[in-house]
Amino acid sequence: MKALNDIQNKLAAAKEKAMNICDKHKKEFRFDCPECTGESDALAEHQAKLDKRIKESGMHKRHLEASFNNFKQQQAKQQYNICKKFADNWQQTMEDGKDLLMFGSVGTGKTHLACAIANQIMMKHYAHVKYTTFMMLTFAMRDAQNLRQSLTGAISQLTKPDLLIIDEIGLKGFTEYEFSLLNEIIDFRYREKMPTILASNMNWQEIVSTLGDRVVSRIFESGGGLRFNNEDYRKIIAKGA
Numbered sequence: 001m002k003a004l005n006d007i008q009n010k011l012a013a014a015k016e017k018a019m020n021i022c023d024k025h026k027k028e029f030r031f032d033c034p035e036c037t038g039e040s041d042a043l044a045e046h047q048a049k050l051d052k053r054i055k056e057s058g059m060h061k062r063h064l065e066a067s068f069n070n071f072k073q074q075q076a077k078q079q080y081n082i083c084k085k086f087a088d089n090w091q092q093t094m095e096d097g098k099d100l101l102m103f104g105s106v107g108t109g110k111t112h113l114a115c116a117i118a119n120q121i122m123m124k125h126y127a128h129v130k131y132t133t134f135m136m137l138t139f140a141m142r143d144a145q146n147l148r149q150s151l152t153g154a155i156s157q158l159t160k161p162d163l164l165i166i167d168e169i170g171l172k173g174f175t176e177y178e179f180s181l182l183n184e185i186i187d188f189r190y191r192e193k194m195p196t197i198l199a200s201n202m203n204w205q206e207i208v209s210t211l212g213d214r215v216v217s218r219i220f221e222s223g224g225g226l227r228f229n230n231e232d233y234r235k236i237i238a239k240g241a
Helices: 002-016 035-058 079-090 090-096 110-125 134-146 151-156 176-191 205-212 213-222 234-237
Strands: 101-103 129-133 165-169 196-200 225-228
Touching: 035 110, 035 129, 079 090, 079 110, 079 129, 079 225, 090 110, 101 110, 101 205, 101 213, 110 129, 129 134, 134 151, 134 165, 134 176, 134 225, 151 176, 165 176, 176 196, 176 205, 176 213, 205 213, 213 225, 213 234
Parallel strands: 101 196, 101 225, 129 165, 165 196
Antiparallel strands: none
16 A cells, blocks of 8 residues: 555656646646647737738738838828728728728828738738739730730739729820729729729829729729828938938
8 A cells, every 4th residue: 555655646746746837827737838839829820821911912022011100100190090090990991892092292102001001901800902003903914915815814813802902003104995994993893892092193183084083983982082292201211200
């Protein structure tokens, strides 16, 4: 009996010695803290989902660094607040099918804020975002035609994302037919209540003339125009303001 008790006591002592206490969760564990392991697994799953969305987005490294925190908003507070609300209330933005038309001079922060919206909703909601410039969009269309591929297929890729950003919409180098295809994409997303952000360096008269009253009216109905008339954003950053 004494020998059996000795064995039991040694086993109990060995078990007690093998137990550790998690500094973070203040719980005992033998090998790995189960709560720490769960948090690590959740973080890995989050990163995998985020990496997938980033890869799909078409955004470059500089775009991925854009955030609301690093936007110099001294001269664009109203624009900042509207874009922040667009991202903060993403579920409502999607439900309402809100759009934004950003227009104004070169270098006033339009792309930064559009990408800040994209980064936030990818991070918090794993939203499917697609960023493209109008030039890249037209090149894809021309390639599809030249290779005798389905133009409908190329366009359909822009009707699927939760948020579509089309940047650098301009006048030069594009045909009336290509603008009609742009209008087709915008119209489809409007009807399906899928948020779209358009950014252009054109002035208001050029935008209306290029996109047409119907498209502009629909954008205003589903969101609105956001004029950027502040100082060149790059100069503001250079000043360290």
